[in-house]
Amino acid sequence: MWLYRHHPDTFLLNAEFIPKHSSLKCxxxxxxxxCHEDSSLLSRDLAENPQRGTFRHGPLRSRRTWAKKRKRREVVRKEFIEKVFPNFTHSDLIVAREIRNPIAYExxxxxxxxxxxxxxxxxxFIAWSxxxxxxxxxxVHLARKAQVRADRWRAEETLKNSVPARTYFHFVADLFGEALRGDIDEYHALQIIDEKAKRTDGRNGSSLESGLFAKWAxxxxxxxxxxxPIVDAIVERVFPKEKYKLPDGTDEEYLSFMRQRYQRDVLSPLRRYAEVGKGAFASVYA
Structure with missing residues (x-):
């Protein structure tokens, strides 16, 4: 981000090298x-998840996780007692549990x-909960939908007002769109080859040379x-409007239908057919 803020032209010239040294997801x-630089998206994400990356899985994390759950449970119990049993205290309704196996508690x-x-x-309490x-x-669902709309609007405004951001956006969309078109053509060709070979073992006899774009798309x-709006941009490159948009259709209808087709006819079959493992290195230039 430092290079983009201070030298955007240099950043754009070196953008194609990002997958070489990291992954397509980067x-x-x-x-x-x-797109969300002004809104401090990264800072907000870390503020909402302060423990992210600070410790690994293990006994310590389990203890911390259960400690948080106990606190939340106590808050819910207190709220239940105050609303349903306002004339009772916490000690009137909650008692110590009989410990039958002290070793388990240790x-x-x-x-x-x-x-x-x-x-x-x-x-x-169960019914009330x-x-x-x-x-x-x-x-929460309504709040998340409102947040998504606000984030998308902020990203579109950034792309509209910032030339470097818009240039990088089109670079990423072109890269994924062109690669996915090539992969889907190769996929259909391999399907024909496998069908001619009359394979009956239920497994693919061929595999894609590159399935990493489908994996990280x-x-x-x-x-x-x-x-x-990166998915919409990739959809427009994989399924161009000139060919797939109905003459009397709207842009919203075109994007809605093609987004479904992008998931069903591009991502799902390519990811399944390529059989790319989760631990695969995502550099497509190596």
Whole structure:
């Protein structure tokens, strides 16, 4: 990002070398951060996930995770008691759990040590929690949709007002669009070869020479699609308007249908046929 901020022309000249030294995903990540540079997208992401990258999986992470869950559980219980049983205290409804296996609690200290006073209160809490979760899910869903719309609008404004950002955007879209068109043509050719060979073992007899573009291409409704209009740009290059748009159709209808086709007829078959492992190195120039 430093090079883009201070020397955008140099950054654009060297953009094609990014996959050589990292991966194709870095191209998309850079585009996302460029489009949201003024909104401090990276800082906001780290603020929402302060523990990201600070520790690995293991006992320590399990303890921290369960500690957070215990705190959230206590907050929900307190809210339930205040709303459903305003005349009762916490100690009236929650009692210490009978410990039958002390060794288990020594080995897994995050196991619950308290429980509801009786089954009736417990059932009421379960029903109340489900209704609360449904309501929160609706609110979160609406908030996320609003955030996606705001992020897409901000990205489009950046691309409209910034020439370097727009140039890099078209570079990434052209790179993925051209590669995916070539891969899908190769895929259809290999399908014909396999059909002529009359393979009956249920497996592909051939494999794509390069499936990495399909592996790292942005997915509709994925992270990069929610932050930037890159999927729409790639769709327009894989399925040009001149050939696929109906004469009396609108741009929205064209993009809606072609985005579905992009997922169904391009990404899904290419990713399945190429059989690219998750640990594969994503450099296409190596």
């Amino acid at each position: 191209l998309l990540n850079m585009l996302m951060y460029i 080995k897994w200290p995050w196991l619950p040590r308290k429980e509801w006073v009786n089954q009736e209160v417990k059932n009421m 489900k209704n609360r979760s449904l309501q929160l899910d609706k609110e 942005p997915t509709p409704n994925g992270m990069h699609d929610k932050k930037t």
